[in-house]
Amino acid sequence: MITNDASVGSIAAQTPASIGVFEKFGIDYCCGGGRPFATACRERGLAPEAVAAEIEAAASLALPPARDWMRASLDELIVHILSTHHEYLRAELPALEQRLAKTLEAHAANHGERLRALQEVYSGLQEELYAHLHKEEIILFPAIRELEAAHGEDRRPAPTPFGSLQNPIRVMRHEHDNAAKALERMRDLTGCYTPPPDACASYEALLAGLRRLDADLRQHIHLENNVLFPRAAELEAGSGEGR
DSSP, X not given: OOOTTSXXXXXXXXXXXXXXXXXXXXXXXXXXXXXXXXHHHXXXXXXXXXXXXXXXXXXXXXXXXXXXXXXXXXXXHHHHXXXXXXXXXXXXXXXXXXXXXXXXXXXXXXXHHHHHHHHHHHHHHHHHHHHHHHHIIXXXXXXXXXXXXXXXXXXXXXXXXXXXXHHHHHHHHHHHHHHHHHHHHHXXXXXXXXXXXXXXXXXXXXXXXXXXXXXXXXXXXXXXXXXXHHHHHHHHHHHTOOO
């Protein structure tokens, strides 16, 4: 049962079938996942009862997820995020950068202003994402893995230079918010990645790639904001660390 006070993010984490429904209605389950379900629905002019019924119907028809990340170990979830999302970004970001530059060169006459604005937003997103991935891989993820390992071995985890996990998590959430704003701006600039009538194959490939990037980043942020970070914080609080 979905309650009005449950957060959107917790519903997305506990019921993966809800993600498709949230996306259909434009309800932000990633960076906006902390809002109460009823509030998020009403902000979109929707009746919470109707959205809840659609989620429950979708869940009843959905196949079991490939992996229940609420019950996997944190180490397994981190491996999944690294292999699925971090590797994707490192391969796709430079490819999209080149594709965007070529599209701007070919369509500067008719679409130069919009493409230059898109390039500026994309460049800022790309730069911040590279730094974001590095901080997660070097600072936050090793600390979470060490905390989980120490918990399993009934010992105190090795000290960190940043104190509580909440400190780097706070930074990561802020950067997730920045990424979400960049995606929203890119959707606005491209009409939700819709090619103009005179778009060539390269222009269409650029927009298709940006659409995939958008979807991947939203799933990436969801897994961290709504699953990994809350579970790691709960483990830290339960172990008495981070005080």
